[in-house]
Amino acid sequence: METLLLEGNEACVRGALAAGCRFYAGYPITPSTEIMEMMARELPKVGGMFIQMEDESASLGAVMGASLAGLKAMPATSGPGFSVMQEHIGFASMAEVPCVIAHVMRGGPSTGLPTQPSQADVMQAAWGTHGDHPIIVLAASSAYETYELTIKAFNLAERYRTPVILLSDAVVAHTREAVTLVQADMEIEERPQPTVSPEEFLAYGDPGNGVPPMPPFGEGYRYHVTGLCHDVRGFPTTRSDEVDFLLRRLLSKISRDSDRLQWFDCWHENSETMVIAYGCVARAALRAVREARDKGLDVGLMKLKVLWPFMSTTVSNVLENCRRVLVPEMNFGQVSREVERVNQGRCEIFTLNKVDGTAITPPEIVRKLEEMHP
Amino acid sequence: MKHKEHLIRKYLRPSKKMPTIWCAGCGIGIFMHALVRAIDRAGYGKDDVVMVSGSGCSSRIPIYLDFNTLHTTHGRALTFATGIKLAKPRLKVITIMGDGDAIAIGGNHLIHAAKRNIEIAAFVINNQVYGMTGGQCSPTTAHGTRTTSSPYGNLESAFDISRVVEAAGAAMVGRATVYHTPLLDRLIDMALHKKGFALVEVIAQCVTYSGRWLGLTSPADMMQWQRDNCVRVERAQGLSEEELAGKIVIGVLTNRERPTYNDEYRKLFAEVSKI
Ligand SMILES: Cc1ncc(C[n+]2csc(CCOP(=O)(O)OP(=O)(O)O)c2C)c(N)n1
Ligand code: SF4
Ligand SMILES: [Mg+2]
Numbered sequence: 001m002e003t004l005l006l007e008g009n010e011a012c013v014r015g016a017l018a019a020g021c022r023f024y025a026g027y028p029i030t031p032s033t034e035i036m037e038m039m040a041r042e043l044p045k046v047g048g049m050f051i052q053m054e055d056e057s058a059s060l061g062a063v064m065g066a067s068l069a070g071l072k073a074m075p076a077t078s079g080p081g082f083s084v085m086q087e088h089i090g091f092a093s094m095a096e097v098p099c100v101i102a103h104v105m106r107g108g109p110s111t112g113l114p115t116q117p118s119q120a121d122v123m124q125a126a127w128g129t130h131g132d133h134p135i136i137v138l139a140a141s142s143a144y145e146t147y148e149l150t151i152k153a154f155n156l157a158e159r160y161r162t163p164v165i166l167l168s169d170a171v172v173a174h175t176r177e178a179v180t181l182v183q184a185d186m187e188i189e190e191r192p193q194p195t196v197s198p199e200e201f202l203a204y205g206d207p208g209n210g211v212p213p214m215p216p217f218g219e220g221y222r223y224h225v226t227g228l229c230h231d232v233r234g235f236p237t238t239r240s241d242e243v244d245f246l247l248r249r250l251l252s253k254i255s256r257d258s259d260r261l262q263w264f265d266c267w268h269e270n271s272e273t274m275v276i277a278y279g280c281v282a283r284a285a286l287r288a289v290r291e292a293r294d295k296g297l298d299v300g301l302m303k304l305k306v307l308w309p310f311m312s313t314t315v316s317n318v319l320e321n322c323r324r325v326l327v328p329e330m331n332f333g334q335v336s337r338e339v340e341r342v343n344q345g346r347c348e349i350f351t352l353n354k355v356d357g358t359a360i361t362p363p364e365i366v367r368k369l370e371e372m373h374p
Numbered sequence: 375m376k377h378k379e380h381l382i383r384k385y386l387r388p389s390k391k392m393p394t395i396w397c398a399g400c401g402i403g404i405f406m407h408a409l410v411r412a413i414d415r416a417g418y419g420k421d422d423v424v425m426v427s428g429s430g431c432s433s434r435i436p437i438y439l440d441f442n443t444l445h446t447t448h449g450r451a452l453t454f455a456t457g458i459k460l461a462k463p464r465l466k467v468i469t470i471m472g473d474g475d476a477i478a479i480g481g482n483h484l485i486h487a488a489k490r491n492i493e494i495a496a497f498v499i500n501n502q503v504y505g506m507t508g509g510q511c512s513p514t515t516a517h518g519t520r521t522t523s524s525p526y527g528n529l530e531s532a533f534d535i536s537r538v539v540e541a542a543g544a545a546m547v548g549r550a551t552v553y554h555t556p557l558l559d560r561l562i563d564m565a566l567h568k569k570g571f572a573l574v575e576v577i578a579q580c581v582t583y584s585g586r587w588l589g590l591t592s593p594a595d596m597m598q599w600q601r602d603n604c605v606r607v608e609r610a611q612g613l614s615e616e617e618l619a620g621k622i623v624i625g626v627l628t629n630r631e632r633p634t635y636n637d638e639y640r641k642l643f644a645e646v647s648k649i
Contacts (some may be wrong), residue, residue: 023457023460023461025456025457044639044642045646045649047637047643049460051456051459051460053453053456053484053486054483054486057450057484058450058453058456058482059439059453059481060453061446061447061450061452061454061456061457061483062453062454062456062460063457064454064457065426065444065453065454065455065456065457065458065459065461066457066460066461067457068444068454068457068458069424069457069458069461069462069465070461071461073457073461075511085590087447088447088450091446103378122423138547140417201611215456215461216464217424217442217444217462217465218421218422218442218464218465219421220421222421222440222442222443223442224436224437224443224445225443225444225445226437226442226444226445226446227446227447228445233389235389235391235437235599236437236445237539287499293579303445311511329406333645
């Protein structure tokens with residue numbers, strides 16, 4: 001085990017390399033650029049490939065090409081770059097090309113606030129590309145968590161053959177803190193390979209768990225990959241039964257496994273009031289909860305590490321045992337609406353929304369908690 | 375005929391995919407046949423060929439062929455192809471695009487692939503129209519042409535795809551039509567064997583749309599138009615601009631040696647390993 005002083009972006013690269021990422025294609029954009037610069041330095045040292053592409057669409061295209069050829073691959077981006085990537089996120093979902101996309105959120109819309117933090121892309125991460133599609137979105141609140149969740153993001157991408165989006169923000173990305181690299185404890189998953197001959201192999205069939213094995217290009221399994229709706233062999237189809245089978249399989253391969261995607265931390269779980277937070281706001285919330293408890297308030301915290309698919313059952317269980325919930329977010333209320341949906345009127349839900357480009361502070365959360373307590 | 379049957383059995387996917395989606399008389403099939411002949415001549419193993427396309431009528435070619443095939447987003451085939459070539463340099467990477475695919479929505483990717491000189495054999499089927507979406511203006515539609523999206527005539531003049539890619543740094547650029555098949559064969563061979571980015575612009579008829587826009591109704595008329603409107607590059611050198619107006623210059627337009635991206639990366643690996 002090694003302890004290093006790392007910022008979130010550096011921790012992301014450490015995590016990616018530990019997970020076996022050997023291909024990076026990107027386009028510079030604040031506040032994610034350090035990921036690209038460090039990849040450019042580090043990848044050649046471990047035999048990996050780095051390329052600076054002409055835009056973010058090209059970056060994700062190249063990443064998918066590398067992934068189809070058998071490498072674990074990622075781009076990183078922010079704000080406008082994430083918007084440019086959306087078409088290809090859909091392709092990765094549809095054609096089931098494993099990849100991890102690190103998205104360091106900054107203020108928007110448009111070019112917005114290049115150097116300042118935000119959490120306004122939570123919904124975009126799930127629904128930014130057109131069409132109903134599966135996606136996994138994780139959120140990191142510290143440099144260590146960025147390291148850990150990057151490794152897990154690669155595992156999930158390989159396990160489910162899906163794009164996985166790792167959200168962080170300008171605060172997490174640029175805060176330097178001690179990170180102990182505990183790679184040894186973490187299992188590294190590789191993509192499942194076919195167990196049948198090329199003649200029997202169905203590139204887009206359902207082997208039982210909804211995730212078809214994925215042989216790399218050039219190894220004897222010649223198959224067709226397309227962004228069009230396709231049959232079990234991968235060939236374009238408009239037959240309603242084949243289309244229905246495909247879209248339902250894509251969605252269910254992740255939703256049926258949602259029990260394995262309940263990642264969160266709780267402090268003082270059975271308190272009268274719970275704060276539900278993620279990303280850099282969860283850091284402020286933890287400090288705020290401690291201060292509020294010192295003042296005699298019965299408050300706890302739930303920090304979410306998975307945002308999509310939303311952890312409905314787990315959040316519901318937390319809501320069952322409290323009376324009030326505060327969801328502080330650096331947007332106009334994106335996760336709070338999911339909490340409301342799960343809540344079904346049981347608790348009183350409060351929000352604290354900040355969109356001015358500065359981070360939500362512990363005193364702001366404490367003040368809000370005091371207001372909430374009659 | 376025997377040889378043709380052999381090629382069909384060897385390279386066309388037997389399962390489910392016939393007939394093709396192309397209109398009768400479309401030029402795309404002539405190119406596909408030429409490409410398959412060239413791959414057979416080159417002797418590549420089918421597992422070692424990756425064929426990547428974008429979106430459009432032309433981009434449907436890989437569906438029918440028994441290689442590692444990848445049918446991507448409109449305009450962005452070269453980005454996927456770039457990732458494949460870097461990740462697994464031993465693979466023969468071929469891309470197929472339409473004219474709109476290659477130089478409208480994918481123009482930036484096209485010039486950058488040429489600039490990087492990444493070893494890809496790229497084929498652009500230039501039918502001067504958006505075939506798949508119903509005959510709209512493309513970046514290679516001639517000035518004044520009436521199409522479904524230029525009902526009063528095209529206000530813009532056409533891109534010369536080959537010249538753009540040549541200027542961007544491609545190692546090899548050539549242009550042929552599907553009428554001039556011996557030249558087409560030679561250019562495909564050159565592109566497949568070229569170390570570096572090689573582009574062949576293939577002028578082909580879209581009988582359903584561009585034929586109509588040109589006032590030509592049969593595939594044969596359109597191929598005669600190709601015959602009558604092309605000039606070999608060797609002969610074009612002696613002609614004035616006026617004499618060349620409206621003519622399509624065909625032949626080998628560029629052929630040069632430049633280090634490829636993979637070459638440069640190999641050098642970088644060697645240097646980094648010394649640190
Ligand atoms: C982002 C995006 N925009 C538009 C389209 C619709 N579209 C599909 S093919 C095509 C044009 C095809 O023209 P071309 O590339 O010349 O190929 P052709 O059909 O003529 O072979 C368009 C506009 C798309 N698929 N994706
Ligand atoms: S629309 Fe034109 S390009 Fe498309 S298949 Fe028909 S003839 Fe060929
Ligand atoms: Mg066209």
